[in-house]
Amino acid sequence: MGRLKKDDKVIVPFQPDRHDHGQCISEAIAAAETYCKKNGLSFTPLRRQVLELVWSSHGPIGAYELLDKLRVSRGNAEPPTVYRALDFFIEHGLIHRIESLNAYVGCGDPARRHGGQFLICRDCKSVAELDDIAIARAVIRRADALGFEAEQQTVEVVGRCSACSGEIKNG
Amino acid sequence: MGRLKKDDKVIVPFQPDRHDHGQCISEAIAAAETYCKKNGLSFTPLRRQVLELVWSSHGPIGAYELLDKLRVSRGNAEPPTVYRALDFFIEHGLIHRIESLNAYVGCGDPARRHGGQFLICRDCKSVAELDDIAIARAVIRRADALGFEAEQQTVEVVGRCSACSGEIKNG
DNA sequence: GGTTATATGATATATTATAACTTATAAAAA
DNA sequence: TTTTTATAAGTTATAATATATCATATAACC
Structure with missing residues (x-):
């Protein structure tokens, strides 16, 4: 294996089962809220909920899967509701779209402007974001x-x- | 501007209007045919036609746009016809899919195995493939x-x- | 020639995304 | 503080992209 150098980060590492997921989500939401406040963006209840759902999957999630989850609490939600929230966050760098999966992931480092760099495991479907x-x-x-x-x-x-x-x- | 070094290639440069397009297509088709022959792949008339249509657009082209063109000569063509041909060529590295555009381009260098690297102009929509x-x-x-x-x-x-x-x- | 594999035809439907119009809420101006 | 304006969300409809499945044809193999 090579070595990590300064300036390089693994924003979201491969460790789906080895961290306090609840804390991970709430930190991301808090960071997003702060980011929105700083930049005069409205962090509405709906947007918060969508972002929470994206983070709680903690892996790429599709728009319609997201819609299903959203409907648990908002039975009337329709596709545009989800897509608008996704577009809002993508536009402001809080969510990335993974083109090859038609799926969405929360961005772990919204403050720093960057394109998306993803390592996608074809077996376990986990995704690591790099910068x-x-x-x-x-x-x-x-x-x-x-x-x-x-x-x-x-x-x-x-x-x-x-x-x-x-x-x-091993096996 | 930087300089090009050895090992680096621009497979399909930005020069949509400055070359003999007909020749460009026929060379690509010939190369594909040779490649298929060498590798025991059947280069059927349908596949040839689809590949020609991809190359004749000489830029990314969508599956349904392709289908429309295919129907000029095959009025009965349906989506699976196009997708099967595309899948075949993608599998063998003769066509790349551009994920962010849901579109397809001919690969200028099928012999050399490589992932796709694309520079996509947001204004003129032209695409350069790199290696x-x-x-x-x-x-x-x-x-x-x-x-x-x-x-x-x-x-x-x-x-x-x-x-x-x-x-x-300038303007 | 009969068998098997591969390719294509044809129908139906799944999946992903957006357009367009309406209603509600928030922010700004008068 | 009312009016105005801008922004967000609800709602209906439909567009755009892609695949599953079963039937038929063609090619390759024995």
């Missing part, structure tokens, strides 16, 4: 060499996480 | 640092191509 500046820079460097002004970059890597590849080796 | 080893390596390095076995990586960069950003500067 790897070496990758981002390599992208910008090449875009620049072609006179292309890069505004938003998305990196989605499919493979096997350490837990899942370990399972095969 | 930048520095980017790919940066991704693999970080994945490796996390014990993640990267199998397939996709990089999609949205921004403005040189022609479009030039137009603004």
Whole structure:
């Protein structure tokens, strides 16, 4: 394995079962609320609820799965309700859309502007979000060499996480 | 601007109007046919036609747009016809799917195995495919640092191509 | 030629997302 | 504080993308 260098972060690591999930969610919601307050964005009850649902899945979740969960408390919810909330958060960097899964995940670091970088385990479906500046820079460097002004970059890597590849080796 | 180094390629550059398109298509089809022959894959008339249509758009094209074009000569074509052909080519690396656009492009270099790296111009909608080893390596390095076995990586960069950003500067 | 595998045709339906119009709520201006 | 304006949410309908399934045809193999 390589080593982590400064400037690199694993925003959301692979450890779905090894943390206090409830605390994880409430911290994310609090951070989002703070972020919205600072930026004059309205953090409505509906939006809060949608964000909580996204975080409580703690992995990518689809819009319609989200809608089902939302309907538990809001029986009348319809697709636009969910999509509007998702769009709002995506626009402000609080949720990322994973294109290759048509699914959504909470962003662990909304303050720092970044494109999405995801490691997606094809076995356990868990997703780790990165913020790897070496990758981002390599992208910008090449875009620049072609006179292309890069505004938003998305990196989605499919493979096997350490837990899942370990399972095969061991079992 | 930076410089291009060895090992780096621009597979499909931004130059939608500056090349012999007919030749470009026929070369791609010929390359695909050769590739299929070498690998024991059946390059049927239907598949050939779908691949031609993808290449003739010379930019990302959606499945249903493709279906419409296919129906000009095959009035009975239905979605599965298009999706099967697309899936076949994607599986064998002859077509890439651009996730953020739900669209498909011909791959200019099927022999060399690679994930998709795309620069997508938000103004003129043109797409350049890269095969930048520095980017790919940066991704693999970080994945490796996390014990993640990267199998397939996709990089999609949205921004403005040189022609479009030039137009603004000049006009 | 008969058997098997592969490809395509055809019908139906699933999944994901948005348009457009209405009502409610909040923020700003008068 | 009423009016105005902007923003958010409710509601209905439909668009856009993709797949499941079963039937038929074609190619490859024995």
